[in-house]
Amino acid sequence: MREKDLFIIIPVLNRWEQTQKCLAHLLGGSITDFSIIVVDHGSTDGTREGLEKEYPDIIRVPGTDDLWWTGATNLGVRTALEQGADLIMLLNNDCYVSHDTVEILLSHSSSNPDAIIAPVHRNLNSGEIITRRGGTLFLLGFPTLLLPGKSLYSPDSTGLRSTSLIMGGRGTLIPAGIFGKIGLFNDVDLPHYWADHDFFLRCRQNGIHQYIAQNTLVDIDESTTTLASRLRHMTLSQFIDSFTNRRSHRNIRDLVSLFRLHYPVPGLYPLGVFLNMTRYTLMYFFARIRNLAGSH
16 A cells, blocks of 8 residues: 555647657656556547557546646546545656656655655756756746756755746646645636646745755656747747747737736736747847858
């Protein structure tokens, strides 16, 4: 009998080969004493058949493609809570845990039972450590503000590093009781991007400690993430599309919702959105100019 029941929630929409790789890393780890819930919200590429054939013990929860990330994640969380989960890990199918990541996170959780604990993120393709000290500065249009300094990855460290805000839910371990205190992810205002940001901000506002486990790694395949993540290679039409496409974390609709919820000066959140959009536009054109200059 497990001391605590861990449920790992993976929302998927197609990309079966990526899901296979994600599951292989999980099930090839140093411990596998957990339950996996795959929320398949509308896959048409054989994901259902693949799960039934290759992973019959995994819990597959079907959903529709209008759930997006937030609705699919909430469906997984509700399922886990109904089945008695003590701990819930959020993991996208483009995230690949290292061999001992789950074991280390669980060890830290046993010593910090009321805290949220996240691993360090590494870009799968470049090898760059993504996780650094960060926070927010909504007043000036920064829902995410990465501070200068070293990355938080320290393979020789067995300690935790306190953080004011966890960036994303890629392998983040959350005590189930927190959902009873904070609620689920906001699938009404933030159906896809920024819902995890909003959740961890609400946790911070309620005094819930957030930590980074410095000697853990999750590799992130960022080639399949937000449309607005590769500025130097975006065409002008793609840049314009990123303002309205729900698959872009720069889409204005979701940014307005996020700033309306968290801007420190009530009523002035459009200013924060404007500053964010202005900075993004300048970054794009600067990146394009550098790209053009480098090609000559």
